[in-house]
Amino acid sequence: METLSHIVFWFFAVLTVGSAVVVVFHRRIIYSAFALLFTFFGVAALYVFLAADFLAASQVLIYVGGILTLIIFGVFLTAKITTLDIPQQTHQRYVALIPLVFLGAGLFVLFLTTPWTHSQPPGGPTTAALGRLLLTRYLVPFELASILLLAALVGAMRLARYYRSRED
Amino acid sequence: MIGLSLYILLAPLAAFLITIFFGKRLPRGGDWISLAAIWSGLAASLYLLFAHVLPSYDPAFGETLRFDWLKWGNYRLTVGINLDNMAVVMLVVVTLVSAVVHLYSVGYMRGDKRYSLFFSYLSFFSFSMLGLVLADNLFVIYAFWELVGLSSYLLIGFWYEKDSASDAAKKAFVVNRVGDAGMLIGILIVFTALGTLNLHDIAAGVAAGQLSGGLLTAAGICLFLGAVGKSAQFPLHVWLPDAMEGPTPVSALIHAATMVAAGVYLMARLFVILTFDASLVIAYVGAFTAIFSATIAVAQNDIKRVLAYSTCSQLGYMMMALGVGSYQAGFFHLVTHAMFKAALFLGSGSVIHAMHHALHHVHSEADPQDMRNMGGLRRKLPLTFATFLIATIALAGVPFTSGFLSKDAILGGTLAFAMEHPAHWILPVFGFAAAALTAFYMFRLVYLTFAGTFRMGHEAEHHLHESPKVMTVPLVILAVLCFFAFYSLPALNPTTPAGGWFAQLFPNPPRAYEAITAAAAAHGEHAAVEREATVHIHRVAHNAAMGISILVAGLGILIATLAYYWKRLSPALWQRRLGIVYRGMYRKWWIDEVYDATAVSGSLLLSRIFAWFDLAVIDGIVNGTAWLTRSYASVEGWFDLRVVDGLVNLTAWVVGTWGKFVRIFQGGQVQRYIFYTLIVVGLLVLLSVFQGMS
Amino acid sequence: MHSLTVYLCISLALFVLGLLAMMTRKNAISVLMGIELILNSAGLNFVAFSRFATGNLDGQGAAVFVIIVAAAEAAVALAVFLNLYRLKATTEVDKASELRG
Numbered sequence: 014m015e016t017l018s019h020i021v022f023w024f025f026a027v028l029t030v031g032s033a034v035v036v037v038f039h040r041r042i043i044y045s046a047f048a049l050l051f052t053f054f055g056v057a058a059l060y061v062f063l064a065a066d067f068l069a070a071s072q073v074l075i076y077v078g079g080i081l082t083l084i085i086f087g088v089f090l091t092a093k094i095t096t097l098d099i100p101q102q103t104h105q106r107y108v109a110l111i112p113l114v115f116l117g118a119g120l121f122v123l124f125l126t127t128p129w130t131h132s133q134p135p136g137g138p139t140t141a142a143l144g145r146l147l148l149t150r151y152l153v154p155f156e157l158a159s160i161l162l163l164a165a166l167v168g169a170m171r172l173a174r175y176y177r178s179r180e181d
Numbered sequence: 182m183i184g185l186s187l188y189i190l191l192a193p194l195a196a197f198l199i200t201i202f203f204g205k206r207l208p209r210g211g212d213w214i215s216l217a218a219i220w221s222g223l224a225a226s227l228y229l230l231f232a233h234v235l236p237s238y239d240p241a242f243g244e245t246l247r248f249d250w251l252k253w254g255n256y257r258l259t260v261g262i263n264l265d266n267m268a269v270v271m272l273v274v275v276t277l278v279s280a281v282v283h284l285y286s287v288g289y290m291r292g293d294k295r296y297s298l299f300f301s302y303l304s305f306f307s308f309s310m311l312g313l314v315l316a317d318n319l320f321v322i323y324a325f326w327e328l329v330g331l332s333s334y335l336l337i338g339f340w341y342e343k344d345s346a347s348d349a350a351k352k353a354f355v356v357n358r359v360g361d362a363g364m365l366i367g368i369l370i371v372f373t374a375l376g377t378l379n380l381h382d383i384a385a386g387v388a389a390g391q392l393s394g395g396l397l398t399a400a401g402i403c404l405f406l407g408a409v410g411k412s413a414q415f416p417l418h419v420w421l422p423d424a425m426e427g428p429t430p431v432s433a434l435i436h437a438a439t440m441v442a443a444g445v446y447l448m449a450r451l452f453v454i455l456t457f458d459a460s461l462v463i464a465y466v467g468a469f470t471a472i473f474s475a476t477i478a479v480a481q482n483d484i485k486r487v488l489a490y491s492t493c494s495q496l497g498y499m500m501m502a503l504g505v506g507s508y509q510a511g512f513f514h515l516v517t518h519a520m521f522k523a524a525l526f527l528g529s530g531s532v533i534h535a536m537h538h539a540l541h542h543v544h545s546e547a548d549p550q551d552m553r554n555m556g557g558l559r560r561k562l563p564l565t566f567a568t569f570l571i572a573t574i575a576l577a578g579v580p581f582t583s584g585f586l587s588k589d590a591i592l593g594g595t596l597a598f599a600m601e602h603p604a605h606w607i608l609p610v611f612g613f614a615a616a617a618l619t620a621f622y623m624f625r626l627v628y629l630t631f632a633g634t635f636r637m638g639h640e641a642e643h644h645l646h647e648s649p650k651v652m653t654v655p656l657v658i659l660a661v662l663c664f665f666a667f668y669s670l671p672a673l674n675p676t677t678p679a680g681g682w683f684a685q686l687f688p689n690p691p692r693a694y695e696a697i698t699a700a701a702a703a704h705g706e707h708a709a710v711e712r713e714a715t716v717h718i719h720r721v722a723h724n725a726a727m728g729i730s731i732l733v734a735g736l737g738i739l740i741a742t743l744a745y746y747w748k749r750l751s752p753a754l755w756q757r758r759l760g761i762v763y764r765g766m767y768r769k770w771w772i773d774e775v776y777d778a779t780a781v782s783g784s785l786l787l788s789r790i791f792a793w794f795d796l797a798v799i800d801g802i803v804n805g806t807a808w809l810t811r812s813y814a815s816v817e818g819w820f821d822l823r824v825v826d827g828l829v830n831l832t833a834w835v836v837g838t839w840g841k842f843v844r845i846f847q848g849g850q851v852q853r854y855i856f857y858t859l860i861v862v863g864l865l866v867l868l869s870v871f872q873g874m875s
Numbered sequence: 876m877h878s879l880t881v882y883l884c885i886s887l888a889l890f891v892l893g894l895l896a897m898m899t900r901k902n903a904i905s906v907l908m909g910i911e912l913i914l915n916s917a918g919l920n921f922v923a924f925s926r927f928a929t930g931n932l933d934g935q936g937a938a939v940f941v942i943i944v945a946a947a948e949a950a951v952a953l954a955v956f957l958n959l960y961r962l963k964a965t966t967e968v969d970k971a972s973e974l975r976g
Contacts, residue, residue, distance in 0.1 A: 026885055033892040036908055037900075049908050052889075056915050063882070063926040065935050068942075072918075075942050080911060080949045087904050087953045091960040109856055109898040116863040117891045119870050124883040126874075131879075132930030139932060146936050158943045165947035172954035849972025852898050852906070859894065 022062055029055030042088050049084070053077050067140040182233060183246045186264050189225045189272060190315055192218040193279075193307035200304065204297030215300040216283050219307055223276035226269065234269045240686055242266055245317060247379075259379060263317030266686045267512065271314040271446060274516055275439050278523045279307045281655035282434040285527050288651035289430055289534060299339060303434070306332035310439050314446065319368050319378040322447065326364070326407065329440045330357050336435060337427040349423035356420040360410015367403030370396060380450055387454040394456075401459030404451055405466075412444030412496045415470040419773055421493055425485040429530030432485060437492050437526050438519035445499040445515050452508050453690050460692070461605070464504025464598075468611040470497030473770070475618035479625070480766035483550045484529045487626050491576065492522060494615055498591050501612060507594030508689040514587035516683075517668070521575040521584055524659035528569035531648040531656065532630060535562055539644040540637065547637060552629040559631040561645040564653045566631045568660035573627050575663040577620040578734045583665050585730075586677070588616065589723075592730050597722035601715075609726075613733050620737025628745035677723065882923035889916035903956045903966045907949065914945045 028051060035048035053076045060069035147155045196218035204211040234242060243265030251258040283303055290299050309328035316322045330353075338350030372378055374392040386392060392400065408414070413421035424436050435441070448455075448463065455463070471494045478490035495518050502511030535558070536549035547554050559566040575584035596609045635642040647653065668683045744750040756763045765771070846857070889912050896909025918938040925934025956966065963970050 026881070030885060030888045030892075033889050033912055036912060037892045037896040042902055042904055045905060045908055049911065052912065052915065056889075056919055059882070059885070059919060060922055063922045065922045065925070065938070068918075068922060068935050068938055071939065071942055075946055076911075076915075079946055083949055083953050084904060084907065084911075087907075087956060090957060091904065091966045109859075109895060112856070112860045112863045113891055113894060113898075116859065116866060116894075117887060119863070119866050120887055121884065123866075123870055123873075124880055124887065129879050130928050132928060134926050134930060139935060142932050143935060143939065146932055147939070151936050154940060158940055162943065162947050165951050169950045169954040172951070172958055844975075847975055849975030850969050851971070852968060855894075855898050859898070 018062075022059075025055050025058040025062070029059065042092075043085075046081070046085050046088055050077060050081055053081065064134055064136065064139070066138060067143055182229065182244050182264055183262055185225050185229060186262055186268075186272070186315055189222040189276065190308065190311045192222050193304040193311065197301050197304035197308060200297055200301040204301055207297070210297030210300065212283075212287055212297065212300045215304045216280075216287070218304060219276060219280045219283050222307070222311070223273075223280045226272040226276045229264075229269045230273050234266055234686070235682060238682070238685060240266065240688055242686075243268075245381075247317065256376065258320060259318065260321050261317045261379075262315045263380065264315065267449065268314055270516060270686075272311065274442075274519050275307070275310050275314060278434055278438040278519055278659075279303070279310075281523065281658055282430045282527070285433075285530070285652050285655045286428075286430040288649045289530055290428065295339070299336075299428070302332060302335050302339070303430075306336065306435060306440075310443070313443055317380055319371065319380070319383070322450075323361075323364065323368060326361065326411065326443065326447075329435075329443060330354060330361075330411075333357075333424070333435055333440055336431040337424045339427055339431065343426065345423075346426040349420070349426040353420040353424050356417050357410045360407050360417050362406075363403045363409075364407025367400045367405075367407070370400040370403060374400075383451075384453045392454075397454065398456045398458045401451065401455045402462055405448065405459065405463055408444030408448050408500070409466065410444075411447075412441050412500070413493045414444070414466050414497060414500060415473055416772070418470065418474065418493045419776060422486050422489045422769070425483070425489050429485065429526060429533060432489070433523045433526035433530065436489065437522040441492060441496055442499075442515050442519060445496060445503070445511060448500065448503045449508060449512050449515075452503060453692050455503075455692055460504045460506065462504070464501050464595075464605070464608055467497040467500025467502075467504055468595075468608045468615075470494065471501060471615040472611045472618070473497075475615045475622070476766050477769050478622045479618055480763060482552055483548070484532065484552050484555075484626065484630065485526075485550055487552075487622060488522070488525055488529060491525075491619065491623070494619060495522065495576070498588065498612070498615070501608065502591040502594055505595050505598035505608065506689060506692070507591060507598075509684060509687045510587065510590035510594045512687055513668070513683060514591055517575070517583040517587040517663075520659050520662040521572040521582075524568055524572035524656060524663065525576065527652070527656055527659065528565050528572065531562060531565040531652055532558060532569075534648055534652070535565075535645050538646075539641040542644040543638065543641045545637065545641065552626065554637050555630045556633045556636045557631070557642075558635070558645065561642070562631075562647050564647055565656065568653075568656040569631070570627060571660040571663050573623045577623050577738065578616055578730055580731065581665055583663050583668055586665050586668060589727050589730055590677070592616065593719070593723035593726035596726045596729075597719045600718050600722055613729055616730055617733040617737040620734040621741045624738050624741035625745055628741065632746055879923055879927040882919060882927075886916040886919040886923065889913070889919065901967050901969065903959065903968050903971075906968060907952050907956070910952075911945065911949065914941055917941055 032048045032051035032055060036045045036052060039045045039048065053072065057069045057072040057076075060066075060072060193215070196215045199214055200207070200211040207214070243263065245261055245263050247259045247261035249257055250260045283300070286299060286303065290296055293299065306329065309325050309332050313322055313325035313329060316325060334350045334354045337353055338347045341347045341350070368378065371383060371392065374396060375383055375386040377383060377386065387397065410417045421436060421441070425432055427436075474490040474493035474497065478487050478494065481487045481490065495514070499511045499514050499518070502508075502514060532555070533549050536555065540547055540549055540554075571582075575582035578585045578588040592609065592612050595612050599606050599609045635645070668681055740750070744752055744755075759766075768774075846853075893909045893912030893914075893916060896912060897906055898909075900906055900909065918941045921934040921937045921941065923934075925932060925938075959971055960966055
């Protein structure tokens with residue numbers, strides 16, 4: 014049984030990272046967008062492995078169902094006749110790599126060398142516990158988040174409207 | 182007595198102060214105030230003479246008044262009055278001549294537009310001269326010396342509308358100043374060496390040997406320089422002939438009788454401290470002046486000029502006398518000369534007054550003072566003529582006159598000196614030659630003026646008349662005093678003043694240097710023999726001089742008579758014969774021209790140099806300062822423009838350039854910004870990693 | 876093999892890739908996708924720590940908020956991008972450089 018979970022785990026890990034690579038490097042946006050879908054799914058699976066069931070479900074619902082949908086809409090709305098951009102899709106890719114490499118290497122080393130503290134999770138379904146947390150300890154952030162969502166909603170509507178009114 | 186002398190001194194001062202302020206408002210212009218002051222002064226002086234001096238009959242008679250005036254440190258300056266025989270005699274002389282001149286001026290200056298001012302000045306002069314005579318110390322003498330100089334200036338230039346008069350006044354003052362500078366040096370030497378300026382103390386100090394040798398000689402000569410200026414000796418005589426521009430009463434009072442005599446008076450007062458060398462200098466200057474002026478007088482045509490040069494000549498006699506040690510003779514001549522010279526001047530004034538009036542009537546522009554325009558005036562001005570003639574024979578040295586006595590005494594003394602010091606034989610030669618010339622030119626003057634016929638026509642001659650009494654009475658008074666008798670009492674010897682009161686009261690005082698040598702040889706029969714020899718020489722000399730002087734005087738008169746009365750000799754012929762010599766005599770030996778070319782031109786050159794200096798250097802400095810300020814301002818302006826503004830501009834440029842540089846990083850591309858951020862964050866992470874590792 | 880470090884490495888990989896996308900992709904939507912990758916990596920990080928290190932559900936709570944914010948931000952960003960497209964007729968981020976120095 015151990016070995017199976019490991020294999021599944023690694024499968025989802027590779028899926029996630031591989032999709033992310035596709036997202037970053039593929040020339041055509043629509044392919045990047047769909048690869049992003051798989052990335053989200055992969056992350057959701059990893060959440061399951063981390064015993065975050067509610068979170069995995071939320072991830073799929075919101076990210077895939079909401080954000081990704083938005084992105085794809087955006088891609089379609091802003092697509093040109095020739096979706097293929099002119100050859101130079103990225104610029105100075107190599108220059109950007111340098112600090113990234115250093116950063117990545119540095120962080121990697123950090124992760125490996127830091128003596129993390131270890132503790133056991135409570136286990137069981139998390140939904141109720143999370144709900145309880147949100148409404149007690151994290152009540153203020155919860156409320157703020159709702160205000161934030163409201164603001165974003167209003168703002169997005171306004172921006173879109175502006176767009177349309179210009180047309181008129 | 183002192184009190185009375187103070188009155189004599191201050192009465193004219195009071196008269197001056199009253200007339201100068203209120204003269205014009207007083208009746209007759211206030212002349213009676215001046216007259217009252219001076220005549221009462223004369224009365225007081227005569228009282229002093231007859232009631233005190235003569236009764237005491239003592240050469241050492243005298244009274245003094247002294248009080249401290251200034252005190253500073255160790256020095257004290259005491260001033261006061263010294264009233265001795267000489268002072269009293271001088272008081273009489275000064276007040277007498279002044280009083281007589283005051284009276285004369287009432288007539289002579291009648292109608293003048295500044296009539297009362299004239300009397301103010303006369304009073305002021307009288308005060309100054311009396312102060313000089315009464316002073317007992319050199320400081321006060323110097324002060325009054327300058328005051329008489331001032332009076333002289335004011336009176337010479339009384340008719341200042343005439344350029345010649347104001348020029349003459351300035352000339353008199355400036356030339357006197359030259360002499361006064363020397364006098365001041367002499368005073369300073371005396372004060373430095375002796376610490377006092379009182380005459381008695383000076384004499385005592387010199388006798389004690391505190392001031393001697395070369396320094397004493399120098400002091401004597403320097404003080405003599407003042408006398409040279411004041412008494413118009415060569416080479417400072419040039420002012421006196423020009424001073425004739427003043428009214429004739431002024432000439433009579435100041436430039437004949439009193440002020441010019443102040444130099445002789447000073448030398449007489451200082452007689453005791455004169456060294457042998459100083460005395461020699463005095464004698465030679467005097468002798469030379471005597472002959473020099475006499476030669477000029479011979480060739481002059483202006484009546485007052487002749488008399489002026491005659492005055493120079495006679496003053497030279499007095500100096501010569503003092504130089505050879507004949508103190509008595511010198512002072513005596515001062516007194517007699519005052520009388521007859523004043524008479525001569527006032528007489529000439531009478532002549533000029535008449536001539537002026539006559540020529541004015543015929544509307545002639547001829548010079549009323551030129552003798553060539555005169556002639557035969559004895560008929561129209563008999564009293565003037567008589568008094569003038571008496572004064573003339575006194576001046577010429579004819580026996581039975583006072584002038585004979587005094588001049589003879591001088592010549593005798595000079596001859597005796599020459600016999601004792603044969604090296605100085607020229608002195609008596611000059612003396613006798615001058616005597617001959619004096620006789621000649623005076624009689625020439627008399628003949629040209631009073632003898633013969635009037636040369637300006639009958640019309641003018643008709644208007645000639647004698648002067649009013651106020652003018653002729655003074656003439657008479659002075660003429661009377663020209664006789665020997667007044668000075669020889671009680672002896673009445675016409676040949677010598679010895680035995681008279683004058684000789685008694687004024688014996689020759691021994692000079693300091695003589696006292697020293699005399700003290701050395703005072704004892705023993707050798708000294709007695711020497712004294713005996715000296716007396717013998719003096720007697721021989723005196724008799725010889727008397728004879729010679731009568732001879733030369735007679736010679737002079739004879740030649741004058743031949744030329745101008747009997748008309749046997751032709752003056753014109755002799756003028757041609759003498760050629761350059763005559764021209765020299767006529768042209769005053771070109772002394773004025775020499776001074777003009779040297780001193781005057783030199784002073785003008787000096788002033789031009791200073792003017793140049795002031796304009797070029799001083800103004801140059803001022804302008805230079807201004808230029809400097811402007812240059813500095815322009816430099817500062819450049820600085821402000823270039824440097825200060827430059828700094829400001831530089832700052833702006835730096836900011837701009839930095840901005841341009843920084844702008845490169847702000848391209849507006851967000852991804853670039855992300856990149857920059859990443860770099861920094863990466864660095865931070867690395868840093869913390871390394872920190873954590875170490 | 877199922878340890879904190881593995882999850883951290885995975886999240887690191889996602890993070891680096893997301894950063895790369897942000898920095899190098901020309902299309903604005905691509906940049907947004909990169910942002911989403913980064914947010915995901917952050918969330919994964921939180922949950923991993925919650926599971927292995929802290930012993931409570933704080934990490935998961937944080938991940939919830941991350942999701943919320945990501946959603947809001949994506950919405951707004953797309954609205955902005957649409958406007959940009961309308962204005963400039965392009966979606967290239969390089970073209971939106973009016974705010975330059």
